[in-house]
Amino acid sequence: MTGNTEEHTTPQPEGPAHKRNMTRRKVVVAGGAAVVGVGAAGALAMSASADEATEATSTESASATGTAAETCYKLTSETTEGPYYIDADKLRQDITEDNEGIPLTLQLKVIDAATCKPVVDAAVDIWHCDALGLYSGYESFSQGGGTAPTDAPTDAPSGTPTDIPTGTPTGEPPSGGGGGGHEEPTSDTRYLRGTWKTDKKGCVTFTSIFPGWYQGRTVHIHTKVHVDGEWTDAGYEGGQTCHTGQFFFDEESVLLSAEVEPYSTSTTTRTTLTEDTIYDQSGTTGGLLKLKYNKKNISKGVIGSITMGVDTDATNDGTS
Structure with missing residues (x-):
């Protein structure tokens, strides 16, 4: 993450700098057993929470009696894709790859906001930074937030600079913070990234770590939902991205995480x-x-x- 991109130290406006052909999306299979694993719905040990189940049941009953053309879930907010999405993630539920941090189990449910029905066989992507704010594939761009070096120079210059620039700056503002165009990966690492398939209840579970933070952004996880594609021996092909969003954590949980290593070593x-x-x-x-x-x-x-209410007929790739 350079200081010029969303996942860095300086905020930036979002822009549609990187377009993709979403009609032929492919997810690279990580190993021969990955596709076989995708078909094993029994491996997804996640169910809707009791309150979600109650809400869904009551709304479906209302729809069945013809009393409501209402939705049972609001559409989940669309957000920027950010510069560090990689459109070839591994098909897996456990994305940890031995990264240190507080264990996180992420239980997601995808619902058609217009019908309240589960969205089955959707491809759900998630990706996020590590405990110190670094993204896999982009370490050379990253500032991170580790402990400050103990060998800082002692001969730092003093005094007030005399050559302060004047005038109004021109050109594009520096990137960072909120979004920006896509950046191409600079390494082959893919930790804390993964794609998996929703089951017949619209559910999918991921195993990861609690994300850290970096300057300009609160703690978050990125996600995409792809529908109308086909699961093949090569992965997931075709369809469109109907949702691009982010998940967030309340302040209490983040403050508590900040007391645990390695989060507690962050200087950001x-x-x-x-x-x-x-x-x-x-x-x-x-x-x-x-x-x-x-x-x-x-x-x-x-x-x-969380339950995500999505518009399965829409295209929301987060680049505009």
Whole structure:
């Protein structure tokens, strides 16, 4: 993450700098057993929460009696894709790759917001930074937030500079913070990234770590939902991206995580949830996760869950 991109230290406006042909999307299979695993719906040990199940049941009953043309879930907010999406993630549920951090189980459910029915066989991508704010594939661009070096120079210049520039700056502003065009990967690492298939209940579960933070952004996870494609021996092909969004964590959980290593070694100024320029402050609709953890010992692990209401007929690739 350079200082010139979203996932860095300087905010930037989002822009449609990188376009993709979404009609022929392919996900590269990581190993011969990956596709076989995709077909094993029994491997997805996730179910809707009790309150979601109750809400879905009541709304479906209303629709069945013809009393409502209403939706049972609001459309989940669309957000920027960001510069660090890689359109060839591994088909897997466990994306940790031995990264250090608080264990995170992410339980997602994808619902058609117009019908309240589960979206089956959708491809769901997630990706996020590590505990110190670095993204796989882009370490050379990353600032991160590790412990400050102990061998800082002692002969730093002093005094006031005499050659301060004057005038109004011209050209494009520096990138960073909120979005920006896509950046091509600079390494082959792919930790904390993955793609998996929703089951007959529209559910998918990922295993990861609680994300860290970097300057200009609150703690978050990126996601995409792809529909109308085909699962083949080569992965997932065709269809369109109907949702591009981000998941967020409440302040209490982030403050508790900041007391646990390696998060506690970060020297980066943290952007709070209310200060973030991407989160729209709308709660669940905006991507705020429902979290479960031991407040006295968050290091034991966190379970985050959310139901995403999507428009399966729309194309929302997050680049505009």
